[in-house]
Amino acid sequence: MTDDTPALRLEGIVKTFPGVRALDGVSFSVMPGEVHALMGENGAGKSTLMKVLGGIHQPDAGKIIVGERPVVMSGPLEAKAKGIVFIHQELSLAEELTVAENIYLGELPRKRFGLVDWDRLYARTDAILKKLKVSFDARTRVGDLSIANQQMVEIARALTVEAKAVIFDEPTASLTDAEKVVLFDVIADLQSAGVGIIYISHRMEEIFKITDRISVLRDGQYRGTLDTAETTEEEVTQLMIGRSLDLSRNVSHHTLGDVALEVRGLSCGPLFQEIDFEVRSGEVVGFYGLVGAGRTEIAETLFGLRDPSAGSILLDGAEVRINSPADAIALGISLVPEDRKGQGLVLGMNCRDNMTLPQVDDLTAGPFVAEGSEVAIFDQYRDKLDIRTPGWKQLVGNLSGGNQQKIVIGKWLSMHPRVLIVDEPTRGIDVGSKSEIHNLIRDLAAQGYAVIVISSEMPEVLHVSDRIVAMYSGRIMRTFTSDEVTEDNLIQAISGIRSTGRVA
CATH class of the missing domain: 3.40.50.300 (P-loop containing nucleotide triphosphate hydrolases)
Incomplete structure (x- = not known):
């Protein structure tokens, strides 16, 4: 050779x-x-x-x-x-x-x-x-x-x-x-x-x-x-x-509403401590940090998967207690998990059944599921989210990563949440589908949803967020607006360097 x-x-x-x-x-x-x-x-x-x-x-x-x-x-x-x-x-x-x-x-x-x-x-x-x-x-x-x-x-x-x-x-x-x-x-x-x-x-x-x-x-x-x-x-x-993409930073063009979610002094043992932030209707708040910073654990606590050791959660100004995902869903909080295949979908089930799974009890007629209602929900969100599939009978496991993610998002949107948490929204998704998911997140904010995005990709969090919460070792270091954030000060914050130049 x-x-x-x-x-x-x-x-x-x-x-x-x-x-x-x-x-x-x-x-x-x-x-x-x-x-x-x-x-x-x-x-x-x-x-x-x-x-x-x-x-x-x-x-x-x-x-x-x-x-x-x-x-x-x-x-x-x-x-x-x-x-x-x-x-x-x-x-x-x-x-x-x-x-x-x-x-x-x-x-x-x-x-x-x-x-x-x-x-x-x-x-x-x-x-x-x-x-x-x-x-x-x-x-x-x-x-x-x-x-x-x-x-x-x-x-x-x-x-x-x-x-x-x-x-x-x-x-x-x-x-x-x-x-x-x-x-x-x-x-x-x-x-x-x-x-x-x-x-x-x-x-x-x-x-x-x-x-x-x-x-x-x-x-x-x-x-x-x-x-x-x-x-x-x-x-x-x-x-x-076959086309160019918009890779610019986010510039909001809509008016933000009232505070939908507020977190005060939220802690969960050694995972995160004294977390304070708020999300307004129509706003995307990005959480950025290294793996292990506590971002996903905060999301899981808000969704009732973890019990907080201290602090309070307020929705529309009223304090709430969330002891389980059922409580979170009833209060209007939804979570699109980081592991969409392992936690967000049943790959061996079809698209319709995946999308309506959280509300199947509400779609029953006697001992039977109302198939017509399920199909109507699927058709509505397939069109709304531009999900590319031959039909509702397609197994979710056969869809592309981007379309699988849209199924998970559609599942929660059909529950009409007040707050939507999206953890690593484009992990394992190609660049074209990433752009579609980013546009979808911005569109949901424009429709009045309060959105939290957790991402390990700096371009992504810069592109979709109105404000960015920088975390290090279980604590919030700084919160930036889209106007003031730079790559340098964001990297410093997630590395534990405070604005004074001292390491936390």
Whole structure:
């Protein structure tokens, strides 16, 4: 293999499902030691292309070439044997097994008579975990780890073989900033070893930080490859969606109403302390901070999932007690959770049933659910939110991330809340759908909703918020208006630096 031979090449890949051509003659390659971004909206064909590469789908036409040899992939294990390793966004771990057993699943080292060589297994695993600088060891049960640490176990799998190409699919979606640094170091080490990296992400700042080239798919077709150092976010976005996006900061054009929600001295043990803020009707208040700052825990307390240890919550000026989500819903507080698939949706149910689930008791006629009423609610919010689905019978698990998020939002809007809390509204959503969700949030505020947005993405919180609450270590450091906030003073605040320059 010569220096200009790709580590991995796909030529003219075609894949058709009933009624849909998911891939239409796609060609793609990654060089040894290159980090090559693969980008596109949800539904553009990225996942299908990777499933073809991993042997989950067989192509209708086209070739897969590893080094200089055409290959046929019969499944993920064969792909791994040929040096193609996948780090999936959706965790594929066995929670009851140890970290070591998950990393070497199907390839456990053996002694005589087929017995597992546990000492060798744990030693190998601990050596890999040391490179990743994690706080757990080979014997830890995976189910006892946080989602972020489970993602690190997925990443550890890439280090068990002599890989020719490693595919990272949204690898930082669940990682803290410190864990991202470790991940990028691992990627740099793989580069130095001559491994080709395919990096799939919707996060532009990551793409421009670590990649060499960017290839774009749209509607199942290859749209072009750009040198990262010579392009811009706007150019990549336009190639992805065929139009430019409004990436400016929020400028409100409507009058705010009365205070809908007020929080005074709210505390919850060590998670957060002495929280004071208010949200007016027609206002979007963004909560920004590092992972662990306490933002999600505040939302869960307002929704009745956690019991406060001190403080009070007022709606329309009257103090209320919220002991459960049922109390919150009855009072007009709704929560779109961070984990929409695990907490916000039932993926095996259809769109209509997901949207009407919280109010199914109110839609019963005798022992039966009033199907006509359910369909009417779904049709109303499908049109209102522009949810793209063939009909209400479509399983939610088959929708794109953006449309799944709209189903969750529609579910709560159909309950007519006073306060809508949206936690990480665009996590795992492509750039085009992000823009739609941002516009939807602003439209809801214009209609008079009081909206709280929790986000780990600075451009997002700047774009949608009228005011931004900056949190650090369970406390509010500062609250900014959209006019006074800058990237510098926002970063200082979430790093624990007060306006005086002192660290909290």
